Amino acid sequence: LPRAAFHPHALSPRASRLRPTPHSHMVMSQKPTKIAKTDTVEKVAILDAGAQYGKVIDRRVRELNVDCELLPLDAKPEELTKFRALIISGGPQSVYGKGAPKYDPGIFALGKPVLGVCYGMQLLNYHFGGTVEKKPKREDGQFPVKLDVACPLFQGISDESEVLLTHGDSVTAVPEGFAEVAHSGDLVVGIADASRGLYGVQFHPEVDLSTDGRAMLKNFLFGVCKLSGSFTVINREHIAIKEIHDTVGPTKKVLVLVSGGVDSSVCAALLHKALGPERVIALHVDHGFMRLDESKKVMRALEAIGVKVHHLDATVDFAQAYTEVNGKKEGPLDEMVSPEIKRKIIGDTFMRVTQKMCDSLGIHADDVFLAQGTLRPDLIESASKMVSGNAECIKTHHNDTQLVRDLRDLGRIIEPLKDYHKDEVRALGTELGLSEELVWRQPFPGPGLAIRLLCTSEPYAPAGREVVQAELDALCEVAGLAKDFSCCLLPVRTVGVQGDGRSYAHLVGISAKAHDGGLALTAADWKRLADFAKVIPGRAHSVNRVVFLFGKEVQGLVNDVTPTTLKQEAVKKLQHADDIVTQSLRKHDLMRKLAQVPVVLFPCPFGIPGAHSIGIRTFITNDFMTGTPATPGTHLPLEALLEMVKRLQSSEVKGIARVAYDLTPKPPGTTEWE
Numbered sequence: 001l002p003r004a005a006f007h008p009h010a011l012s013p014r015a016s017r018l019r020p021t022p023h024s025h026m027v028m029s030q031k032p033t034k035i036a037k038t039d040t041v042e043k044v045a046i047l048d049a050g051a052q053y054g055k056v057i058d059r060r061v062r063e064l065n066v067d068c069e070l071l072p073l074d075a076k077p078e079e080l081t082k083f084r085a086l087i088i089s090g091g092p093q094s095v096y097g098k099g100a101p102k103y104d105p106g107i108f109a110l111g112k113p114v115l116g117v118c119y120g121m122q123l124l125n126y127h128f129g130g131t132v133e134k135k136p137k138r139e140d141g142q143f144p145v146k147l148d149v150a151c152p153l154f155q156g157i158s159d160e161s162e163v164l165l166t167h168g169d170s171v172t173a174v175p176e177g178f179a180e181v182a183h184s185g186d187l188v189v190g191i192a193d194a195s196r197g198l199y200g201v202q203f204h205p206e207v208d209l210s211t212d213g214r215a216m217l218k219n220f221l222f223g224v225c226k227l228s229g230s231f232t233v234i235n236r237e238h239i240a241i242k243e244i245h246d247t248v249g250p251t252k253k254v255l256v257l258v259s260g261g262v263d264s265s266v267c268a269a270l271l272h273k274a275l276g277p278e279r280v281i282a283l284h285v286d287h288g289f290m291r292l293d294e295s296k297k298v299m300r301a302l303e304a305i306g307v308k309v310h311h312l313d314a315t316v317d318f319a320q321a322y323t324e325v326n327g328k329k330e331g332p333l334d335e336m337v338s339p340e341i342k343r344k345i346i347g348d349t350f351m352r353v354t355q356k357m358c359d360s361l362g363i364h365a366d367d368v369f370l371a372q373g374t375l376r377p378d379l380i381e382s383a384s385k386m387v388s389g390n391a392e393c394i395k396t397h398h399n400d401t402q403l404v405r406d407l408r409d410l411g412r413i414i415e416p417l418k419d420y421h422k423d424e425v426r427a428l429g430t431e432l433g434l435s436e437e438l439v440w441r442q443p444f445p446g447p448g449l450a451i452r453l454l455c456t457s458e459p460y461a462p463a464g465r466e467v468v469q470a471e472l473d474a475l476c477e478v479a480g481l482a483k484d485f486s487c488c489l490l491p492v493r494t495v496g497v498q499g500d501g502r503s504y505a506h507l508v509g510i511s512a513k514a515h516d517g518g519l520a521l522t523a524a525d526w527k528r529l530a531d532f533a534k535v536i537p538g539r540a541h542s543v544n545r546v547v548f549l550f551g552k553e554v555q556g557l558v559n560d561v562t563p564t565t566l567k568q569e570a571v572k573k574l575q576h577a578d579d580i581v582t583q584s585l586r587k588h589d590l591m592r593k594l595a596q597v598p599v600v601l602f603p604c605p606f607g608i609p610g611a612h613s614i615g616i617r618t619f620i621t622n623d624f625m626t627g628t629p630a631t632p633g634t635h636l637p638l639e640a641l642l643e644m645v646k647r648l649q650s651s652e653v654k655g656i657a658r659v660a661y662d663l664t665p666k667p668p669g670t671t672e673w674e
Helices: 012-017 054-063 105-109 119-127 213-224 236-248 262-275 294-303 315-319 339-360 376-381 402-409 422-431 465-478 523-539 568-587 638-649
Strands: 018-021 024-028 043-048 067-072 085-088 114-117 131-147 160-173 179-184 187-193 198-201 253-257 280-286 309-313 323-325 328-330 368-371 485-498 501-512 543-549 599-602 612-616 656-662
Touching: 043 054, 054 067, 054 213, 085 119, 085 213, 105 119, 114 119, 119 131, 119 160, 119 187, 119 198, 131 187, 131 523, 160 187, 198 213, 236 262, 236 422, 253 262, 253 339, 262 280, 262 294, 262 368, 262 422, 280 294, 280 339, 294 309, 309 339, 315 339, 323 339, 328 339, 339 368, 465 485, 465 501, 465 523, 485 523, 485 543, 501 523, 523 543, 568 599, 568 612, 568 638, 612 638, 638 656
Parallel strands: 043 067, 043 085, 085 114, 114 198, 253 280, 253 368, 280 309, 501 543, 612 656
Antiparallel strands: 018 024, 131 160, 131 179, 179 187, 187 198, 323 328, 485 501, 543 656, 599 612
16 A cells, blocks of 8 residues: 555554555455453553543543553554453544554454544544544534444443533544444544444543443443453552652651642641651742632641641742743743743742752751652643653643652652542542541642733734634624623633643633623523533634623723733732632532632733733532533522622722633633633
8 A cells, every 4th residue: 555545653564454445545454353352351451642531541440440551552562462452542633644643553453342532533443444534613522412322332321412522633434344323413423343342432431521421431341341340449548658668768758848738738648647757847838829828727737637847938939039941041930921931930949949948957858858749630731751651731730840850750759649630639638537628628739829810911912813703703693692692802811621732722701781790690591601601612713711701791802901920919919819719618618519619810901900800710520630610500509609709899809800700611621721
C-alpha cells in the first residue's frame, strides 16, 4: 500500500499484515478472530492516548474490582499478552494528523477484547478501514445519545442515555464487520464488532456526566471479557505509609507545607502517623492570598490533631517575588497578569521560602524531604510524565512547577497522595481520625485567591469578536430565549478543557430583560439557562464558559475592563466577597452537598470606574475531573443564591459592579476560571 494509506504513526513493521478493500483504506487481512481464551491474570491494560481522564478510567475499573495498569499507547504487543483486555483512552489529537500518538497495529492482532474511548474509538475505526473527519459541529458537554440495546455493551441500559462528549472529529464511515451502535443526532458515537470483541464509544463512560457509564464498563469487563471481579485493592493507608518509610528512611525529616485544605492536611496527618511529631516539620505559609482569617483557622485545626505547625507570614516576600521563565526574569508577582507566570512565581517562591525556613530552623536541605499533597488529577492536568507523557497541559499547578520536577528527579520530593482522587483523600482523612469539618472543608488551591483573581492590563478583544457576538445572538433566537434574555461577549477569557486539550477562550454573559435583573427567576428559568449554557460552546467554539449576570440587561460586545493585578486592595475585596458566599453555604448546609464553590474576582466594571465583578462557581462532582454547576432551584436553594447576590451587591463589599453565576459544566469550563 502507498504510505498515505496508513495511519501517520502506525509502526511500520506490522504494515505487511494490512490490505486495501474497495470501501476502506486500511483493515486487518486475517479473518475475524474470536476472543482469545488465555491463562493470563485478570488484569486490564489502559493504553493512554493523552486523555485528561486516563486515571479516571483506571479508578473506575478498580472500583469494579478489576486490576488494571496505565500504559502508553505505543506499548508493544508482547508487553500486552498478559492482560485480558485493552482499553484505549481518549486524547486531544486527530487520528489522521501529524501529531497523532504512535501505536503498534499488532495490538489488534492479539485477539483481546478492546474498548476504545473517544480517540480510542476513532483509532479503532480508522485502523480497520473506516473514516474519521473533522465536522462543523463539535460536541463538548453532556448530551443525550441513542443506544442499540442489543449491543452487549449496552445490555440492561435504556435506549437513551446522557453522556459526556468532547470531540471535534467524528466517524463518517465504519469498517467492514462493524455496526453503528450509538448515535448523537446524525453523528456516530458507538461502533462494535461483537465477533471480535471490539467496541468503541465516542463519549466518556468513565466520568460522572455519563449517567450509565459505570454499567457500560461493567458490561465490557464482565459481559464481554468474562472477568470475575475478584481484585481487592490493598489498604491504601498501609501502602502510603510504607512508601513514606521507604523513601525517607529511618532518620531524615520531612517538611510539609500545609495550606489548611483537605489535601495538605491529610498529607500532614499521614506523615505524623508514619514518622511521629519529631520528624515532621509542618510549615504554614501565609502568602497573602488566603481566605479571610484563614491562617488562624488553619493553625487551630492542625494543632487540634496534634500537628505542631510553624507559621510564617510571607505576604511581602510573595508580593515582591520574581522568577525566571524561559531565561527571562519575571515579576514582581503583584504586577503580573499572566496566569502561568503567576503560578510559576508562587510555586518557586514556595520553594525558596521553604529553604529559608529550613535555614532558620538549623536544618540542612540534604537532610529534608519536601512532602506535598499533590493528587493524581493535579499531575494529569500538568501533563506530568509520572502519569502520562501524552496528557495535554491544562494548567501548571503551583506544586508541579519545573523547580519541583527537578527536585522530584533528584528524589527530594515525596507525594504520598499522588495516586488518590479527592473523594479517596477524604476517606483516608476519616480513617486517620481527622474531624469531619476539616475533611469536608471546601477545596482551596495552594496559590489561594491569587488564581481566583483574574488580572489584566487590557480588554481581551481578538479579531472576529463581532462574528462570535452574532453567533450568540442567533443562538439565543433559535433557543427561543431572545424575548427574555440577551447574550454578551465579555472582554476577559477563562481556561477550559475542550476536546481533551486546553482552551483559553471567551467568557459569555447572559442577562435578563426584566426589571428585577434576574432576582425573580424560577427553577424552570434556571433549567432553561443551564441547558442553553451547554449548547453555546458546542456551537460557538471560541467560547468555553457561560455565566448569568444579575442586574440590568447587557447587550452586544462589552469592551471596558479595570486594569487589575494582585495588589492587596483587590485581594481584600475578593476575601470579603468569598467570606459572604462561604457564610451562606454554611447557613444553608451546602458545604458538603456542593463539592467546591470558587468565588472569582474578574475585571469587568460595567461602566463603574475602578469596579470589579464577582463570579460564583458552584461545582457538583465525585471525581473532580468532570462536573456540573448547581442549578438554582434544583441543587441550590434559590433563597441561598439570592442571599449571596443581595449581600454582594450591597455596600458590604465596595467596588462590586455585578454578580455572575457560572452555568458551565466541566468540560468545557474547568473548575477554576484561571
